[in-house]
Amino acid sequence: MDAKALKIEAARAALGYVESGMRLGIGTGSTAEEFVRLLAEKVAAGMKVIGVPTSERTAALCRELSVPLSTLDETPELDLTIDGADEIDPALSLVKGGGGALLREKIVAAASARMVVIADQTKLVDALGRFPLPIEVNPFGLKATEIAIAKAAAKLGLSGPLVLRKTGGETFVTDGGHFIIDASFGRIPDTRALSDALHAIPGVVEHGLFLGLATVAVIAGTDGVKTVHPTR
Numbered sequence: 001m002d003a004k005a006l007k008i009e010a011a012r013a014a015l016g017y018v019e020s021g022m023r024l025g026i027g028t029g030s031t032a033e034e035f036v037r038l039l040a041e042k043v044a045a046g047m048k049v050i051g052v053p054t055s056e057r058t059a060a061l062c063r064e065l066s067v068p069l070s071t072l073d074e075t076p077e078l079d080l081t082i083d084g085a086d087e088i089d090p091a092l093s094l095v096k097g098g099g100g101a102l103l104r105e106k107i108v109a110a111a112s113a114r115m116v117v118i119a120d121q122t123k124l125v126d127a128l129g130r131f132p133l134p135i136e137v138n139p140f141g142l143k144a145t146e147i148a149i150a151k152a153a154a155k156l157g158l159s160g161p162l163v164l165r166k167t168g169g170e171t172f173v174t175d176g177g178h179f180i181i182d183a184s185f186g187r188i189p190d191t192r193a194l195s196d197a198l199h200a201i202p203g204v205v206e207h208g209l210f211l212g213l214a215t216v217a218v219i220a221g222t223d224g225v226k227t228v229h230p231t232r
């Protein structure tokens with residue numbers, strides 16, 4: 001089974017968590033897009049849901065496939081968010097933001113009673129940090145913020161390249177008008193300490209460590225789909 005087929009299997013299994021009448025947070029990325037396609041089939045067959053998209057990209061796909069949408073302002077409390085991840089550890093702490101939507105993804109997940117993460121087995125790790133950590137920053141004072149990030153990381157024994165994300169040669173700009181610095185710190189032993197240290201930097205808008213948000217992960221592998229609960 002190829003990577004796309006595994007993503008579809010995870011997305012299909014996650015549909016089992018969706019009930020008619022739910023207010024849904026809808027994630028961003030290639031796995032979340034497979035979920036939107038399957039959800040659209042259910043909606044066409046009569047399932048009643050209202051979705052809050054985590055990016056303009058997801059919103060556009062939902063509109064194209066006639067998945068009813070709301071905004072978080074209109075619908076500030078959600079029953080369930082379904083989203084992908086770049087890394088998932090045994091506690092279901094996540095790295096997210098590879099698709100650049102981490103800020104809205106985190107706001108939507110935090111407004112949801114439950115978050116189901118969907119992924120193929122390659123996203124499972126023993127410890128977070130193999131995937132560069134996306135850090136969303138305000139464009140103002142970019143260099144100062146970068147220096148502050150490096151200093152905060154060094155206090156925790158972390159170091160590595162901080163790379164301003166580019167796309168097609170241009171600086172990548174998030175839906176919120178911010179930039180992303182991808183931080184290759186390697187293994188992050190204390191994710192909570194790094195999260196707190198990054199939040200203390202004024203120019204940091206948000207970061208891609210999702211701690212204590214995911215309630216279950218639906219992981220597709222070559223030997224089938226398994227459900228992973230957090231080991232706390």
Ligand SMILES: O=C(CO)[C@H](O)[C@H](O)COP(=O)(O)O
Pocket residue numbers: 027028029030031032083084085086095096097098099100101102105
């Ligand atoms: O966090 C994300 C977007 O900001 C995505 O969920 C993450 O990058 C995983 O994407 P994919 O399903 O394409 O591997």
